[in-house]
Amino acid sequence: MISLIQNEMLKIVRRKKIVIVALIIAVLVSLFTYAQYKEQKRLLEQFGSDDWRTTLQQQIIDIQNRLASSRISDEWRSQLQLRVQQQQYYLDQNINPLEPGAPSFMRLFGENSINLLIPLLVMIIAADLVSSERSAGTIKLLLTRPVKRWKVLLSKYFALLITVSFVIVIFALLSYIISGAVFGYKGWNAPVIIGFSAEEGALNTNAAQMIPQWHYLFMEYSLIWFVAIVISTLMFMLSTLIKNTPTGMGVMLAALISGMILSNMVTSWESAKYLFMINLNLTSYLSGNAPPIEGMTLGFSLIILTVWALIGLFISFITFMRQDIY
Helix, strand or coil, X not given: CHHHHHHHHHHHHHCCHHHHHHHHHHHHHHHHHHHHHHHHHXXXXXXXXXXXXXXXXXXXXXXHHHHCCCCCCHHHHHHHHHHXXXXXXXXXXXXXXXXXXXXXXXXXHHHCCCCCHHHHHHHHHHCCCCHHHHHHCHHHHHHCCCCCHHHHHHHHHHHHHHHHHHHHHHHHHHHHHHHHHHHCCCCCCCEEEECCEEECCEEECXXXXXXXXXXXXXXXXXXXXXXXXXXHHHHHHHHHHCCCHHHHHHHHHHHHHHHHHHCCCCCCCHHHHHCHHHHCCCHHHHHCCCCCCCCCCHHHHHHHHHHHHHHHHHHHHHHHXXXXXC
């Protein structure tokens, strides 16, 4: 099994996919770092001060002005109202949620990447892991060896898990290194409040507690890694089922985009909470945002995603064991 995994890892390395993913991450982090830097300069010019309280108070005022509009949806209005209450809570507790530094950038970048960017990066790795070998016919040579089919597929899956885990590490490191060059590398012990919850559109702070930012980042990137594993497993299933790699990627991309759209439209469709794409934004539970459907919790979403991953893995092995390789 170890030799099979090494062989699969060599295939991934030779295709230079990890390098491509790292370059994509580096470019995107640089763009978002520059955008945040320009935003900070704009706020400094607007208020004439870099005091976080002034900035936060102005953000509250801006959101309240948006709430006065009658053209926003009820779902988005609820999200904005919760955000105002959270920001006011930070002000009341005298805690800066805008603490400058690379760790804060990592936190915000991770929160905004978990439900689309991370899955897209994972798709690059997993999309053709099986389908490309079927298309090229090299899978036949692999199956002529005295190794059972399930071991061949399992070695591919283990190689995928290792590679995806490495991608998340690269994502975190590049986010820290590149943004730190602009914002500095301090802020690991900055206080972050977790435990917010939404009850009937109101912010519940009974379970709120303060933790250092390094602890928050550990939890956040653990959830990001979990989502990456789930998406890679489902993409692995599609790679096993569909011989054409672009078709498989199109199916997954359509599912991810539909999930982002449905998240803002399914409040009255309770059964939608069992769809995997509705449950991808796990970091929103840490930051205290309202779930897409009332009653959804972090534990519920973790269970749903685990079930989807296990079903995908089961289908992958059953299909690979029974299908004719031609």
